[in-house]
Amino acid sequence: MHTEGESVATPATQTGAGEDPSRERFELELEFVQSLANPFYLHYLAQQDYFDDPCFVAYLEYLAYWRKPEYAKFVVYPHCLHYLGLLQHAEFRQSMRLLDTARALHGTQYKHWRFWREGA
Template identity: 50%
Template sequence: MAANAGSAAAGGEVKEDPERLRFQTELEFVQCLANPHYLNFLAQQGYLKEPEFINYLSYLQYWRQQEYAKFIKYPQCLHFLGLLQSEFFRRELAYAQCAKFIEEQQLQHWHLYNKKRSQFQQKILAKGKPVPVDK
């Protein structure tokens, strides 16, 4: 991937670096996979039955590598990217109830995570140690 976003052309126009554009596009798409309703949409539109699209999902597995995963803001998308390799999972996503169930499980996970995190921070404060700050 090139270091700069683009270079100035003769007419003062900025040319987008194709490698950077591809990186950004694939990153955005992979992160969209964290949304169960988007997954449901893909299934209902028939994308998850197309061999070319399934191959594309397989290709995107490189995002699981540390050098790429560090750019991901929604890590659950990597979990769904892995699940999308399963024909059963792709088939079940066509049902709205499946997407709703996944969404409910995500919300419960986040709620539990925040609750445990808050309890951990309170214990640290009670001991007089500094609380780690999120970046």
């Protein structure tokens, strides 16, 4: 479990002097993973053929570690973890090319955020 002052166990990247490379990578990956909560961003990635790039698909597979509890606790937008799981499937990645898919996902998200407490 990550505690303050402790490095997060992720692969290091090259950074400037005085910066903690593992912390910077942790923050960059967290920011990217959370951006996956936006269906219109997923649509953009699909339209730009990112989901057809084997290296990018492998990166999405690598990022699946964010679904583990010790990392998921840092996520503010939990829909991103659901979409990250769906992005592991070629059919979902292909469906994100359609604007109607992005709109449908956005509508479902909106309804969830608006009404989820009413069911509790």
